[in-house]
Amino acid sequence: MSRRTATLVVSGLMFIALAIAAMFTSVPYGELTPGPTVNTLGDYRGKPVIEVEDAQTYPTSGHLNMTTVSVTSKGYDMPLLGAFVGWVKDDADVVKKSSLYPDDKTEKQVEQENAEEFTSSQEHAKVAAFEKLGIPVDKQVVIAKVSKDMPATGQLHAGDIILSVDGTPVRVEDEVGAAITRHKPGETVEFVVDPADARGTQRTVTLTTVAAEDDGRSVVGITPGVLPKFPFKVTIHLEDVGGPSAGLMFALGIIDTLSPGDLTGGKFVAGTGTIDDKGSVGPIGGVTMKTIAAKRAGAKYFLTPKGNCAEAAKDKPSGLTLVQVDTLDDAMAALGVISTGQGTLTECQK
Incomplete structure (x- = not known):
């Protein structure tokens, strides 16, 4: 065997060995890929995504699609070769697994x-x-929260509506704490709640107060909050989806369902973004995968949170217009332009 042939054989064997090692050596990474999209104006598994009871609704057309990202599980051991492939693919993001599943949380806790x-x-x-x-x-x-190893643990639950404390109806959060601290540690306090797991019923729970570690005041281990009470029922039927990023598209779908006219003008619009009670739109993760998902589904326009615009514009799918929105009002104005074809859109820039 000549020296040149021997060198080629050795190089080939080394390449094969490296390839095998890359296939079986795992790295602490996970992968994001484009997930399903769902039209908030349409149906999901035989039910309307947005169902309204006891209120006037109106016909809708077109699409207002919320978008998702598919994520590998915490137990997935990504091979080194898989990471290399993911890094060069246009429709995948390889990220540290710890950014998806913190080390101090189980996969079930993250899903919850x-x-x-x-x-x-x-x-x-x-x-x-x-x-x-x-x-x-x-x-x-x-x-809003029940602390561990406290009198309320296992007796009251997050989501329970507090109707009264010691027979007195409560209307604001501060009234709950005031009613509890009127007692001395060791005295009982009575709650009447509408349970989160059995809405429309009432449950009476009597707890014995304990002294708070910091200042000795009477506590039972609950943190009160405020929950909106709507004049009629709006139910969103969607399963196997997590995170807050569909807020904007849900809000637009609800508005279109409850108001005359047609927000989209029959156009295919997708989008993403968190939303708060005042209509402010916040950035989300995985925006590039979501724009790819939207394009694959047939969207022509993508409502993009202002905070995600620069990232999204770097790898914008061909034929998809990225529309910058910072508020619900921005999104409504953009849909007015999209539906009529009149006016100017604020597009995302790199």
């Missing part, structure tokens, strides 16, 4: 947090949409 954020985003979307439509929304006091 995402589910709670998704539910919260729906409530914010409803409030913002109702505010835009001029529909009054009342407030009710709710248990």
Whole structure:
């Protein structure tokens, strides 16, 4: 065998060895890819995505699609070769696994947090949409958090609506704490709640107060919050989705469903963005994968949070117009331009 042939053989064997090592050596990374998109004006698994009861609704057309990102599981061991492939692909993002699943949380805990954020985003979307439509929304006091190893643990739950404390109705958060601290540690306090797991019923719970570690005041281990009370029922039927990023598209879908006219003019619009009660739109993660998902679904326009615009514009899919929005009003104005073809859109810039 000549020296040249031997060198080629050795090089080939080394390449094969490296390739095999790359296939079986795992790295601490995960992958994001474009996920499903869902039209908030359409149906999902046989039910309308947005269902309204006891209120006038109006026909809609076109698309207002919320977008998602698919994420590898915490247990997925990405091979080194897979990471290399993901880094060069246009439709995948390889990121540190710790950014998807913090080391101090299980995959189930992360999924639970995402589910709670998704539910919260729906409530914010409803409030913002109702505010835009001029529909009054009342407030009710709710248990926002129950601390561990406290009198309320296992007796009261996050989401329970507090109807009264010691027989006195409560209307604002501060009234709950004031009622509890009127007691001395070791005395009992009575709560009447509308349980989160059995809405429309009432449950009476009597707890014995304990002294707070910091100042000795009486506590039971709950943090009160405020939950909107809507004049009629709006239900969002969507499963297997987490996180807060669909808030903007839910708000727009609710507005279109509850108001005459047609927001899209029959056009295919997708988008993303968190939303708060006042209609402010916030940035989200995985925007590039979401624009790809939107383009694949057939969208021509993508409503993009201002904070994501520069990132999204770097790898904009061909034929997809990225529209910058910072508020619900911005999104409504953009849809006015899209639906009529008149006016100018504020497009994302690199």
